[in-house]
Amino acid sequence: AQKVTQAQTEISVVEKEDVTLDCVYETRDTTYYLFWYKQPPSGELVFLIRRNSFDEQNEISGRYSWNFQKSTSSFNFTITASQVVDSAVYFCALSETLTGGGNKLTFGTGTQLKVEL
Amino acid sequence: DGGITQSPKYLFRKEGQNVTLSCEQNLNHDAMYWYRQDPGQGLRLIYYSQIVNDFQKGDIAEGYSVSREKKESFPLTVTSAQKNPTAFYLCASSAGTSGRANHEQYFGPGTRLTVT
Numbered sequence: 679a680q681k682v683t684q685a686q687t688e689i690s691v692v693e694k695e696d697v698t699l700d701c702v703y704e705t706r707d708t709t710y711y712l713f714w715y716k717q718p719p720s721g722e723l724v725f726l727i728r729r730n731s732f733d734e735q736n737e738i739s740g741r742y743s744w745n746f747q748k749s750t751s752s753f754n755f756t757i758t759a760s761q762v763v764d765s766a767v768y769f770c771a772l773s774e775t776l777t778g779g780g781n782k783l784t785f786g787t788g789t790q791l792k793v794e795l
Numbered sequence: 796d797g798g799i800t801q802s803p804k805y806l807f808r809k810e811g812q813n814v815t816l817s818c819e820q821n822l823n824h825d826a827m828y829w830y831r832q833d834p835g836q837g838l839r840l841i842y843y844s845q846i847v848n849d850f851q852k853g854d855i856a857e858g859y860s861v862s863r864e865k866k867e868s869f870p871l872t873v874t875s876a877q878k879n880p881t882a883f884y885l886c887a888s889s890a891g892t893s894g895r896a897n898h899e900q901y902f903g904p905g906t907r908l909t910v911t
Contacts, residue, residue, distance in 0.1 A: 682837070687835075713899060715902075720904065721883060721885075721904060721905040721907070722885075722902055722903065722904045722905060723838075723885065723887075723902040724902075725899045725900070725901060725902075728899050769837060769838070781826075781889065781898060781900075782840055782843065782853070783838070783840075783900060785837030785838045785839075786837050787835065787836055787837045788835075788836075788837055
């Protein structure tokens with residue numbers, strides 16, 4: 679069975695600090711996709727990034743960067759120079775293909791990030 | 796604007812009553828999903844639908860029912876058989892065609908259901 683572990687339940691940082699959110703996954707699939715979502719206090723999940731299992735290049739988007747390491751089954755997320763608006767719950771998710779198309783996402787339990795002034 | 800709408804945002808019901816949560820999307824997505832979120836937990840899949848008039852049970856389908864009569868609509872009924880229905884319910888959709896697992900899911904704003 680697939681599994682996603684986000685060991686950090688809650689992280690508190692001061693604004694402008696860098697912060698890394700950890701994600702470790704388990705799957706028997708050889709091809710799979712990983713995702714990060716942000717859930718602000720409003721509740722709606724916002725898609726941040728998708729990576730596939732055969733592309734281990736790190737990715738940077740503004741203040742966000744992702745480090746995918748297949749050897750350690752990890753897909754960590756770093757926010758550089760954090761801001762108060764980054765305060766949210768962040769979920770890592772792993773996909774598996776469903777019969778007939780589409781995908782099922784297995785979510786981690788989330789990491790609550792609090793950025794304070 | 797393209798997106799997913801869920802209504803209402805907050806819903807209160809008495810124990811023993813069935814309640815239906817609405818989910819509508821205008822993204823022309825084939826696949827739609829219902830998830831449940833409890834405090835301190837990730838999302839768990841209740842039901843999903845790949846095409847109209849077809850749907851499948853997810854990991855925690857007991858006590859729930861769905862229908863998919865139109866591509867844009869995927870309502871979820873929480874029945875009185877659901878032992879612990881109070882939760883935050885999120886609907887999602889994805890392009891999800893041809894067996895490809897790379898399509899990200901887009902989520903609605905959620906419905907917070909409280910049953911007393």
